Amino acid sequence: MLDVGRHPNIELMAYSEVDKVEGEAGAFKVTVRRKARYVDEDRCTGCGACAEKCPTVVSDAFNEGLGQRRAVYSWFAQGIPSTHTIDADHCRQLNGKKCGICKKVCQADAIDFEQQDRFIDIDAGAIIVASGYDVFDASRIPEYQYRQIPNVITAIEFERLLSASGPTSGHLHRPSDLAVEEEIKGLEKKAAKALKMLGKFEKKYEKGSEEFYLEYRDGKYEGDEDRRKWAEKYEAYLAVSGPLEEMKKEAEAFDVAKRLAFVQCVGSRDFRFYPFCSGYCCMHSIKEAIIANEHEPETTSVIFGMDIRAVGKGFEEYKIRGGNQSGISYIRGRVAEIVEGPGHNPVVVYEDTRERKVMEQAFDMVILATACAPSRDVEGLAEILGIEINRFGFFQTGTSQPLDTTRPGIFTCGCAHGPMDIPESVAQASGAAARAAQILTDSRMRKAS
Amino acid sequence: MRIGVFICDCGSNIAGHLDCAAVTEYGSNLPGVVYAKENLYTCSEAGIVEIQKGIKDHNLNRVVVASCSPRTHQPLFQSSCAAAGLNPYLFEMVNIRDQCSWVHMQERDRATEKAKDLVRMGVSKAAFLEPQDDIEASLIPRVLVIGAGVAGLSAAETMADMGLEVVLVEKEAEPGGLLNDLYRLSPYGENSSERIGEIIKAVSSKPNVTLYTGSRVEDIGGYIWDVDITVRQGGGETVKEKVGCVVVATGAVPLTPEGLYGYNGRDVITQMELEERLLKGEVEAKGIVMIQCAGARSPEREYCSRICCQTAVKNARLLREQSPETRVHILYRDMQMYGTENEQMLWDARGEGVRFDVFLPDRPPEVGEGKVRFYQPLTGERVEIPCELTVLSTPLVPREDSASLSQLLRVPVDQNGFFLEAHAKLRPLDFATDGIFVCGSARYPANVEEARSQGLGVSSRIATILFKEKLVTSAIVAEIDPATCVGCMGCMEMCPYGAIDYLPEEGVCRVNRILCKGCGCCASTCPSQSAMLKGFKPNQLLAQIRAV
Numbered sequence: 001m002l003d004v005g006r007h008p009n010i011e012l013m014a015y016s017e018v019d020k021v022e023g024e025a026g027a028f029k030v031t032v033r034r035k036a037r038y039v040d041e042d043r044c045t046g047c048g049a050c051a052e053k054c055p056t057v058v059s060d061a062f063n064e065g066l067g068q069r070r071a072v073y074s075w076f077a078q079g080i081p082s083t084h085t086i087d088a089d090h091c092r093q094l095n096g097k098k099c100g101i102c103k104k105v106c107q108a109d110a111i112d113f114e115q116q117d118r119f120i121d122i123d124a125g126a127i128i129v130a131s132g133y134d135v136f137d138a139s140r141i142p143e144y145q146y147r148q149i150p151n152v153i154t155a156i157e158f159e160r161l162l163s164a165s166g167p168t169s170g171h172l173h174r175p176s177d178l179a180v181e182e183e184i185k186g187l188e189k190k191a192a193k194a195l196k197m198l199g200k201f202e203k204k205y206e207k208g209s210e211e212f213y214l215e216y217r218d219g220k221y222e223g224d225e226d227r228r229k230w231a232e233k234y235e236a237y238l239a240v241s242g243p244l245e246e247m248k249k250e251a252e253a254f255d256v257a258k259r260l261a262f263v264q265c266v267g268s269r270d271f272r273f274y275p276f277c278s279g280y281c282c283m284h285s286i287k288e289a290i291i292a293n294e295h296e297p298e299t300t301s302v303i304f305g306m307d308i309r310a311v312g313k314g315f316e317e318y319k320i321r322g323g324n325q326s327g328i329s330y331i332r333g334r335v336a337e338i339v340e341g342p343g344h345n346p347v348v349v350y351e352d353t354r355e356r357k358v359m360e361q362a363f364d365m366v367i368l369a370t371a372c373a374p375s376r377d378v379e380g381l382a383e384i385l386g387i388e389i390n391r392f393g394f395f396q397t398g399t400s401q402p403l404d405t406t407r408p409g410i411f412t413c414g415c416a417h418g419p420m421d422i423p424e425s426v427a428q429a430s431g432a433a434a435r436a437a438q439i440l441t442d443s444r445m446r447k448a449s
Numbered sequence: 450m451r452i453g454v455f456i457c458d459c460g461s462n463i464a465g466h467l468d469c470a471a472v473t474e475y476g477s478n479l480p481g482v483v484y485a486k487e488n489l490y491t492c493s494e495a496g497i498v499e500i501q502k503g504i505k506d507h508n509l510n511r512v513v514v515a516s517c518s519p520r521t522h523q524p525l526f527q528s529s530c531a532a533a534g535l536n537p538y539l540f541e542m543v544n545i546r547d548q549c550s551w552v553h554m555q556e557r558d559r560a561t562e563k564a565k566d567l568v569r570m571g572v573s574k575a576a577f578l579e580p581q582d583d584i585e586a587s588l589i590p591r592v593l594v595i596g597a598g599v600a601g602l603s604a605a606e607t608m609a610d611m612g613l614e615v616v617l618v619e620k621e622a623e624p625g626g627l628l629n630d631l632y633r634l635s636p637y638g639e640n641s642s643e644r645i646g647e648i649i650k651a652v653s654s655k656p657n658v659t660l661y662t663g664s665r666v667e668d669i670g671g672y673i674w675d676v677d678i679t680v681r682q683g684g685g686e687t688v689k690e691k692v693g694c695v696v697v698a699t700g701a702v703p704l705t706p707e708g709l710y711g712y713n714g715r716d717v718i719t720q721m722e723l724e725e726r727l728l729k730g731e732v733e734a735k736g737i738v739m740i741q742c743a744g745a746r747s748p749e750r751e752y753c754s755r756i757c758c759q760t761a762v763k764n765a766r767l768l769r770e771q772s773p774e775t776r777v778h779i780l781y782r783d784m785q786m787y788g789t790e791n792e793q794m795l796w797d798a799r800g801e802g803v804r805f806d807v808f809l810p811d812r813p814p815e816v817g818e819g820k821v822r823f824y825q826p827l828t829g830e831r832v833e834i835p836c837e838l839t840v841l842s843t844p845l846v847p848r849e850d851s852a853s854l855s856q857l858l859r860v861p862v863d864q865n866g867f868f869l870e871a872h873a874k875l876r877p878l879d880f881a882t883d884g885i886f887v888c889g890s891a892r893y894p895a896n897v898e899e900a901r902s903q904g905l906g907v908s909s910r911i912a913t914i915l916f917k918e919k920l921v922t923s924a925i926v927a928e929i930d931p932a933t934c935v936g937c938m939g940c941m942e943m944c945p946y947g948a949i950d951y952l953p954e955e956g957v958c959r960v961n962r963i964l965c966k967g968c969g970c971c972a973s974t975c976p977s978q979s980a981m982l983k984g985f986k987p988n989q990l991l992a993q994i995r996a997v
Contacts, residue, residue: 006524045490047460107460107489269792276789307783313893314863314873316746316753332807353807354826392789399637400647402898403905418789423877424899427888430878430906437912438610 005080014081019119021127021385025409025439028124036115038086038094039072043110046074046082050102050111058090060167064157066175067167072102072111077165086111126409126436129395130429131381133415136267136274136371143337144266144368150176151257151346151365152338154266155284158367162291172257172292172299174365176344180247180254187244194237201230209234257364258298261348262289263335264305267371268419274371276392279419281369282309286322288367293326300327302361304335304350312421338366372419385410394418403432411435450481450576453509454568455500457491457516459546466550467560472515475565479572483507491516492525500526501533509535511575515543515568536580538924538984543571566997573996577989581924586963588674589693590614590915595666595854598626599897600889601698602648603904609655611912616690617652617660618680624649624662626700627890632727634897635763636790644897661688669695669857672961673884674920694884694911697868698904699854701845701890704744710816710841717816717839719743720760727767734838735774738821739765740814741781743841747810752865754844755894758785761842762794765803778804778834780814780823806832845894859947860885867893878906882947883964886910925984926965927972931957934979940971 004010013032020031039050054070062069062076071090074082092099093113103111138146138154146152151174153161164170168178198209205212205227212227213234221227262285268278282305289301308330310319322328333353341347346366352359374393375381382389387405388396395412398404403411413428414420420428454476458464469487477485484507488496491514503509512535514526519542527537545564553560590613594601597619605615623629631641652658663683670677676695680688703721706712714722720739726732739761745754758781765777784805786795799805807826808814814823816839825832847866855862860880861869868887871879878886888903889895895903914920929940929949934957941949941958948964949971951957960971960980971980978987 006521045460045493047462047490049460052461108493275793275796277787277792279787307785309783309785309787311753311755311785311787313867314752317751320751354809356827356829390789392793394789399639399898400644402902420788422874426875427877427899427903427906430909431902432905434607434611434905434907434909434912437909437916438607441611 001080012081013120014079014083015085018381018384025407026125026442028127028409030122030124030127032120032122034118034120036088036117037083038088038091038111038113038115039084040110040112040115041081041083043108044083044106045108045110046084047108048074048084049105049107050084053101053105055099055101056090056092058087063160063167064154066157066160066178084110086113125440126411127385128429128432128436129381129385129387129405129410129412129416130414130432131375131378131416133372133419134375136373138266138368138370140273141266141270144263144335145338145340146368149338149340149344149346149366150174150179151344151363152368153365154368154370155262155281155288156370158288158365162288162295170295172296172365173254174257174344177251177254180251184244184247184251187240187247190240191237191244194233194240197233198230198237201233205230209237256296258296258300259362259364260289260292260299260301261346261361261363261366262301262303262369263338263348263366264303264308264369265334265371266368267373269306270371274373274392276419277309278369278372279309280372280421282307283312283315283318283421285367285369286310286319286328289328290318290322290326293328301329302348302363303328303330304333304348305330306332306334312423372415375416378416387412392418401435403428403435409439450511451483451507451509452479452481452511452513452572452575453500453503453507454479454482454485454572455491455496455503455512455514455516456485456487456568457496457514457546458487458489459517459550460490463516463546463550463564466554467545467557467564469564471561472545472564472568476513476515476568476572479569481511481576482572484509492522497525497529500529504530504533504535511539511541511578513541513543513568513571513575515545515564515571517546518544538581539575539578541571541575541578543567570993570996574989574993577986577992578984581983583924584920584922584926584962586674586920586922588915588917588920589676589691591616591690591692592694592696592911592915593618593666593676593678593690593692594696594698596620596626596698596700596889596891597624597649597652597660597662598698598700598889598900599628599645599648600700600891600895600900600904600907601626601696602645602652603901604696604698604888604907605658606648606652606655607905607908608911609652609658611908611916613657613911613915615655615658616678616680616692617658618664618666619660619662620665622663622683624652624660627702628897630721630724630728632724633763633767635759636794638763638767659690666854666857672964673882674914674963676884693915694886695858696907696911697854697858697860697880697885697887697891698889698907699848699851699891701867701894702848704750704843704846706744706841706843709743710740710814710839712841716837717841719841719843720757720764721843723764723840727764732768732771732838734836735772736776736834736836737765737768737778737838737840738814738816738834738836739777739779739840739842740808740816740821741779741784741842742810743843745844746782750844750846750865752844753785755785756896757842757844759791759794759896761840762786762791762798762803764840766794766798766801769801769803776804776836778806778821778836780806780808780821782808782810845890847891851891858885860887867891878903878910881945884914920963922963923967925967925982926962927960927967927969927980927982928962929958929960929971929975930979930981931955931959932979933977934958934975935977937976939974939976940980943970943974945970 016034019033022029050072051070054072056071059065060067060069072086160166216231267273293299310316335350337349345362347362390396411432413432414425456473473487531537594617625645628645667681668679786792812824820835863869871881886907888907889900936956969982972982
């Protein structure tokens with residue numbers, strides 16, 4: 001990313017979309033819409049002072065909603081360019097409210113609330129489409145109850161939990177526990193506020209609230225309006241502090257997730273959704289299980305899959321090592337159902353095909369290996385580019401030139417081409433660049449002669 | 450000595466956690482420092498102007514910037530110095546952000562003291578810096594491709610179209626590789642020889658491709674970017690060629706499963722032999738069992754060969770297409786039908802009546818007496834399948850001569866004998882050594898589409914080098930002083946890039962500065978301090994260390 005960002009021959013247009021493509025191989029005219037960031041890219045130094053002071057808290061999509069960011073933000077810390085962006089849906093200023101704090105704190109004078117989308121025309125000899133894929137929405141599978149059971153999460157969410165720079169600093173706290181802790185924080189705030197208020201009364205009447213309340217209940221202060229308010233405040237405090245103590249007690253027993261289940265082919269190899277194999281998910285689950293075990297050596301993982309497809313260089317060896325050294329066991333079969341057991345433990349219901357038995361097993365957390373779905377707007381992009389999509393929803397390519405789309409001069413690579421892992425994507429990317437160079441040098445030669 | 454020190458606030462990233470003004474004041478009083486300046490953002494236009502102004506106004510002959518990571522910003526600062534007339538190698542960078550303010554956010558005073566220490570170290574080293582010139586080398590726009598299978602041919606075709614000269618060396622009498630012996634290709638069932646024929650035709654039509662068939666690369670000399678090769682042709686005569694880059698596209702071969710499942714080449718054969726029979730139309734068996742992972746995913750050969758499952762399913766479907774009454778049963782451990790078309794092919798095969806059954810590796814099938822017996826875990830029973838032909842899906846294994854080629858090219862192979870790329874994920878087609886690349890099954894088993902994509906990919910990797918007029922690399926390389934070198938060759942073993950040669954006549958080692966990446970392994974190994982890394986010489990490093 002860094003190399004691309006500072007390469008003299010690469011002009012990086014982030015936060016932009018292709019709007020129109022005209023012309024033909026060797027001489028395309030491309031219109032790019034540069035979406036308004038409300039931050040001047042040339043001025044912004046990425047220092048982050050704006051995000052530090054922005055008062056609007058928004059769920060962080062980069063962390064899969066598991067963390068929070070501000071309305072002015074950079075997508076993630078190492079992103080290129082480091083330019084920040086104002087989220088127009090949430091920014092106060094852009095929604096007619098008074099704010100503008102970011103503009104005040106920005107020492108580079110980069111904030112520009114008046115910025116508009118701009119359209120830029122580019123001459124291009126060739127086009128490479130590397131628009132990637134989308135993660136399958138696991139809530140479409142009713143039997144896995146992804147939305148209903150808090151400790152059933154997706155592989156990408158798990159990735160964020162494992163990340164040292166993620167919302168839990170790399171500790172595998174369970175979402176159900178995190179929710180309780182979040183609630184404790186809220187209640188503590190409420191309780192502190194209530195205590196402050198009670199303190200005022202206590203000072204005024206020189207008496208503890210508890211003692212006062214007993215007297216009040218005995219009808220000692222009938223008709224005293226001020227003391228009635230005191231009693232009300234004390235009751236409100238009790239309504240908070242009781243559940244708070246209980247929750248705290250509950251939270252004391254919280255531990256990181258140590259019994260993990262990985263469910264393969266969630267949305268893949270499934271005629272209801274995507275019939276194809278997403279290729280990379282088996283290795284992704286194995287990797288996540290190995291890393292979880294490195295973080296916490298007591299961690300054990302069960303990977304449920306119809307086939308474990310470890311087909312790349314060193315993959316089978318990695319899979320075996322995961323089994324021998326990282327507490328992973330592999331069970332053949334498709335998980336039938338996930339239900340919630342006691343203690344928010346998800347229970348996996350499956351058929352053990354080796355033992356020929358229907359089994360149930362409880363875990364601390366279940367991770368769904370979601371399918372590599374074609375990008376949501378793949379049809380729109382295909383129409384703009386004038387290229388075709390295959391029966392699986394990815395860009396159609398030729399057999400004799402595997403990286404050529406159906407329109408000459410437009411090439412594709414990576415998961416826009418079909419599900420694949422990193423080495424395959426990187427190799428294809430180089431291949432697509434070669435195809436582009438091939439026609440460009442060709443047209444240059446034509447022009448020269 | 451006239452050293453200028455520039456301290457960066459990085460907005461609040463540094464200044465928010467330590468006292469930059471105090472560090473600047475401290476820096477200005479260090480020995481040799483004639484100018485110190487604090488900037489809000491040293492990397493901004495204004496900050497760069499400050500550096501350049503400082504160089505001119507104060508006649509600076511060393512510049513130290515204390516800011517962020519050299520990985521991101523050193524090139525910018527160096528080129529800015531150069532633009533102001535200061536040799537870029539007289540620039541030194543100190544990291545007081547990633548290695549100081551960011552990691553000591555709660556300890557302002559101590560972070561400030563540490564920043565002072567770091568600046569003092571940088572200034573001490575800067576005093577010993579020496580001016581250097583970037584290394585330039587000419588490039589030969591000519592490429593050697595070893596192996597004319599689908600990967601090598603694809604690379605040759607693409608590079609030829611890009612205007613590069615290609616020398617393509619093939620061991621066999623004809624180009625085409627394994628595809629010459631295959632029947633039809635998955636997943637669309639194209640005719641294999643027609644498919645490879647088209648590519649061969651395209652390559653043969655290129656005037657800038659020289660194809661040597663029945664030939665081998667016998668010797669490689671010179672060094673990368675300027676390689677002398679000797680090709681021994683079928684008749685015994687040799688030709689000498691000069692190239693700039695090398696592509697290894699030597700492919701792999703199917704394992705011959707001697708001693709496995711009663712293999713005999715008659716009624717127990719390999720998929721490859723089945724392909725040959727299909728080509729000749731010689732398959733008459735009406736009951737066929739295929740056994741996957743024959744000789745693979747086992748203790749002696751741990752890897753999965755990636756393409757055998759798709760090959761088996763493709764052939765099973767072809768057999769049933771040719772004669773629908775043929776029963777085909779595939780015994781497998783995991784069906785490795787990754788991706789879109791492969792998985793579709795698996796479903797289609799099931800729908801068409803190809804039978805699939807899992808076997809357990811600890812209870813492998815038994816072949817003999819016209820049947821295959823295996824334990825079927827789904828039912829818990831032992832099952833017998835009568836058959837006239839058993840087909841073993843054997844893995845692709847490295848070619849026997851890949852070890853000698855790896856020695857000749859000085860590039861590594863992995864534990865399975867396949868060529869080992871520079872980085873499994875990010876540089877799958879490069880070797881760690883510059884200018885040598887790998888594609889196709891020489892790297893790891895690949896199907897036709899993958900091998901072709903990789904062949905294309907290698908072409909652009911090479912274009913990034915040979916499209917330039919000359920090669921310019923950093924002057925931060927090692928050199929060995931021949932006056933003190935005793936020729937112990939300790940450095941040669943340490944060098945990850947094969948950049949050191951032993952000169953037997955002089956009895957000393959020598960660094961090829963074009964290949965050297967400046968890692969410093971040789972310098973830290975050399976017992977006589979003859980090997981030194983420019984920019985990191987003992988006097989420079991010791992000055993830095995003693996300043997702590």
